[in-house]
Amino acid sequence: MVVEIVRERLLYEWDFVATLADMDLLLLGLWNTIQVFFLALVFGVPLGLGLALGRMSRILVLSQLCSFIIEFFRTTPPLVQLFWFFFALPILISVQMTPFVASVLTFSIQSSAFFAEIFRGGINSIDKGQWEAAKAIGMTRKSSLTRIILPQAVKRMIPAFAERSIELLKTTTLISTVSYADLMFQANELASKNFRPLEVYTVVAIMYFFLILTFSQLTIRLEYRLAKTGEGTLR
């Protein structure tokens, strides 16, 4: 009897036609995913730099505040943050919150906390002599940071930065839970429409796989190039 069941299951007829016919729905979802990902990077990176500089500041209040923000957003699950921004924040400040705004807001802040630590690590990794050299030729702290330290630090940060961006891209799937029409959400919709969850979710997994693989291959290529010019961290 068990053999019967196994045989019956193995003979399950995969039928991708229904899924592929609605590919435009999934592609729209993919586009929406990329939009949120891109915007979260655009806002998250500068915010991360700000938080990092704040944390390294000599003003105690500022540095402790920034530390707290960074630690808070690093230790709470992104899904909880998303729910908070989507369900709680609108009541608190009485504004209309759309799934799109909540998603971009959450992931900008969430990833900025992680970017901040990458910035801080990068800046700290630069030899102290560089700061002293800049000071010796009369640069202020600010101009030595922007002209001497950051250009060198950014190169070292690229691998960590790429890894975090990939992480962000994967985390964007969470926004389907607040009904933003990203790839995951479109997949849920499609699966409940054509009753073919196996095919739909398999196709979506493959789409994510290739999207992320392309991105990670690009960054590996970049790392090798940096390693060649002696500026990367790979050896």
Place this chain on the structure above:
Amino acid sequence: MDYNWDFASVFVYWNVLAMGLWATFKLFIICSTLGLGGGLFMGMLRYSKTRWISYPAMLYVEVFRNTPVLVQIIWFFFALPVVTGIEVSPMMAAVLGITLNTIAFSAEVFRGGIQSIEREQWEAGKAIGMSYAQSMRRVILPQALKRMLPPLTSRGIEVFKMSTLASVVAYPETLQQAKLIASYEYNPIEAYTVVALMFFIVLLPLVQLTYMLERRFGKSDA
């Protein structure tokens, strides 16, 4: 900003939240044990010199590292029953998704750690007559583990946070319980704030531990 915070409406349900936290811990313990154990195994397969062992292991690692966990959980929950005919419970789907994902990530940590040990250590092990398995267990792993401790702890923290994804398939962990409270009492602000604080309080010491481990073991071999 004249909102009246009412945390009492959350705390009357403390037992609901406690049940959720227990379920979160259960997920965390199962997934991190199986995930790290499996990761060690997968990492060694990945390190193997035999191609037909290392290539499938590499394929596994890449597939699970390059797809989002949520997609994996949903796939196991909705798609796996269609292929196998086995009913998959929310707990099962979450454990499968998070564990298999953790195996893939920690496999890379283990592989990196093993690779970082100098070749001479292997040769020394061989010279005093140790087999491959013996040198791995007695010489290589004890040294590699020390270097891998910081990334493995951050993996553990990641698993703890990932457990909230189980709420998507309605497994009653902390976030799911908070959703329930919020929908009974119409107090999403308080409910989700409490959950955020719960995670913060549980994970902050662990994060501090990672920092300490990084300072200790990150750079030197002390």
